Amino acid sequence: MIAAARCILRRDLLLALRRRGDVATALLFFVIVASLFPLGVGAEPEQLRAIAPGVIWVAALLSSLLSLARLFADDHADGTLEQMLLGAAPLGVIVAAKLLAHWLVAGLPLVAIAPLLALQYGLPAPLYGTLALSLLLGTPVLSLIGAIGAALTLGLRGGGVLLALLVLPLYVPVLVFGAGSLDMAAAGLAPQGQLQLLAALLVVSAAFAPWAIAAALRISTE
């Protein structure tokens, strides 16, 4: 079981490494969306500082959607997914390994590049830690919840738009707590409460989402 998980993790990371363009696209999308807002709302530093948490988090949400659409599509197209469904290893474990690989190539880079956006928006330096921590806790939840939608819309026409419609309402708590923790920190309050709620979301979704995703994959491929 552990060996299967390690094998999947290695394989997906290797595939991502061979196709670096995909990873870069989602990351670039994140940066571009966040860079468009000042052009739209004006460049007053005060205003930018006020909207920064929300903008960065919404950009992270959209970027995660973009990368999720591809999560199972390639495996489904070349038949790998069917082999995984038929294999002896529990599907939930395989899914968890795939998600870990996906987060390492799609979620972690967002955490790494977020300070750059914070710089663009003139956020004070003490907030960088909170920003990184909230993204570190929040982006895996986005991957976990979003993968349920990705599995349900597998192989459907208009899958990408449908995925957004299914998943974005479910992202609301992550957005609220993620941006909320930054707002708390910006107001000089302790953001621990919001971060702990994010961590709670992460624990709950990590425990249940892989099995829901496995069930969704079975429904979509039968």
Add this chain to the structure above:
Amino acid sequence: MSAAINWFWFASPQTFFPLAGRIARACWVLAALLALAGLYVGFFVAPTDAQQGEAYRIIFIHVPAAWMSMFLYVVMALWAALGLAFNTRLSSMMASAIAPTGALFTFLALWTGALWGRPTWGAYWVWDARLTSELILLFLYLGFMALQAAIDDPRRADRAGALLAIVGVVNVPIIYYSVVWWNTLHQGASVSLTRAPSMAATMLAGMLLMVLAFWLYSIAASLTRLRCIIRERE
């Protein structure tokens, strides 16, 4: 034992079809009568509110619609889960039959709320926690319907919709509380939805009549839609 057999007898779409027609007809008639009575009490008998004037009368539509919108989502998820667990076709059909009615009531609650908010708060829309969570509920309904509409195979549509509805029903309380906390975090209680605590007996009577009417309407509309789905599939 005989009771159990009877229940399973009606679990088949073919045998439930005529019964659904009879129940739906009775519910349509009762819903119309109760709605007429409720609207009469609401518009002509109930006194004018001391604080809000005549504008408050929208609650006779708004409050029952808001209740039904939340309740129907749970009912829909329940039927969908039953369909997923026991593989009964009728339960899944029931879930897809309820969804449009639930979405309709959610929309109605938002719409009447906006109409009520304009004279009372001075704005059609405020980012109040209840309004926001109702809006997200509408998105959940629309997502469920869009997913089912996108899948051609009805069995897969049923099961995929069921999983989504279950995930949604687990998330609804989390979304609700996150929005409540978000709201209290961003702004003070500038607008409170709590109305005058004491309510005239006739107001309450009118509202309860409308609640019953909406219940019966939901049953009637869902069963009528269920009959269409059975005709389409079987």
